[in-house]
Amino acid sequence: MSGPDALGRHDSWEGVRAVVAGFGSAGFASADNLTHLGAGVTALDESAAGREEEAELLEVLGATIRLGAGATATLPDDVDLVVASPGWEDSPLLAAARERGLPVWGEVELAWRLRDPGTPWLCVTGARDPGRAVLMLAAVLRAAGRRTVPAGAAGLPLVEAVMDPEPYDALAIGLTAAQLRGSGAMAAASAAVLDVGAEPGLGRVYEQVEQACVYQLADPATEDLVREADVVEGARAIGITLGVPGVGMLGVVEDLLVDRAFIADRGSSAAELCSVEDLPDLTPEVVQDALVAAALARAHGVDQVAVRDGLRAFTTRA
Structure with missing residues (x-):
């Protein structure tokens, strides 16, 4: 399994464990496409408002979706990459990821790599x-x-x-x-x-x-x-x-x-x-x-x- 830094749109992301912080339109697109590329995706957000259908779709495809109060309180243990939706830069979740030395990409960086x-x-x-x-x-x-x-x-x-x-x-x-x-x-x-x-x-x-x-x-x-x-x-x-x-x-x-x-x-x-x-x-x-x-x-x-x-x-x- 290659690290995420070496992967692009034509590579298999199988074995990469990615957390997507935020489940708005940008977060859904990131989680959806990483899932299609083969990554193991967990999407986290404190709000589930209006995103229930998207959450169900991604769960059918194999992603893990955690929405609602407390969903972003802790970062999962087995993570290779965190993708942050706009506005999440200063969140405790991303601070925890950086403390672990994990790569933290914004939506734009992920899109640029793909x-x-x-x-x-x-x-x-x-x-x-x-x-x-x-x-x-x-x-x-x-x-x-x-x-x-x-x-x-x-x-x-x-x-x-x-x-x-x-x-x-x-x-x-x-x-x-x-x-x-x-x-x-x-x-x-x-x-x-x-x-x-x-x-x-x-x-x-x-x-x-x-x-x-x-x-x-x-x-x-x-x-x-x-x-x-x-x-x-x-x-x-x-x-x-x-x-x-x-x-x-x-x-x-x-x-x-x-x-x-x-x-x-x-x-x-x-x-x-x-x-x-x-x-x-x-x-x-x-x-x-x-x-x-x-x-x-x-x-x-x-x-x-x-x-x-x-x-x-x-x-x-x-």
Whole structure:
């Protein structure tokens, strides 16, 4: 039996004894997929509200489910790995695991280890909800013919998304500060921070980025996070502004969203992406999210027409 550090999505996890802390959507996805991979899984949570059917399903598949008051009071004796749902970082259960020297992975780290290496992660985080920007990004990627799905804080649990039998062309991922604290060696292809606010640790999303770090010109703290990040050589810093963009930025000129970052003649011109009338409304946060989605998609090689069509399709769904 190999240790969990050496295992991925195509390996047998038979003999690995895993505890999953938390039985919300992320915890269920982790427990479900580890069970399917052959691990012996015990899922623990103090609450059973609304999860009874999932618990019964996993028990039929061979997992052990302990829900309710006192379920997380003690860590089982025979454990090789603990997987923590977001928000469990400071729990006594995880403290006990660390005291034993056990590996403790967050949901994001488990998903990263189980991912198909050919599927790039395009990530959005921030003090405010990244959901709309991620849904816009997914719409743009689909308009470009990429098979994708919104995941993480904005859609499918990450572990469920990465374990799809047919790997996606790219994943549009929303991450909270809590998820980033359990992200392990995760390295996004491109990433954006919407705003910093009082949330610590958001700069983690920029670490080891390969293509583009998207920051907000109106929030200098986001640019500071880019400067502090250890990125892959060649990764670009791409600014977003609600005003006229400088070179290397996306922004707004009159009633148009424009690109001065991903075109050959960006020093002297800008490429039209879409009209503000293509967006659900003209509030600053909606325009900002559209620019973030456009920047991440453009960094991934999506053309201008697909950006426009994707944002229009998002408007239709809204």
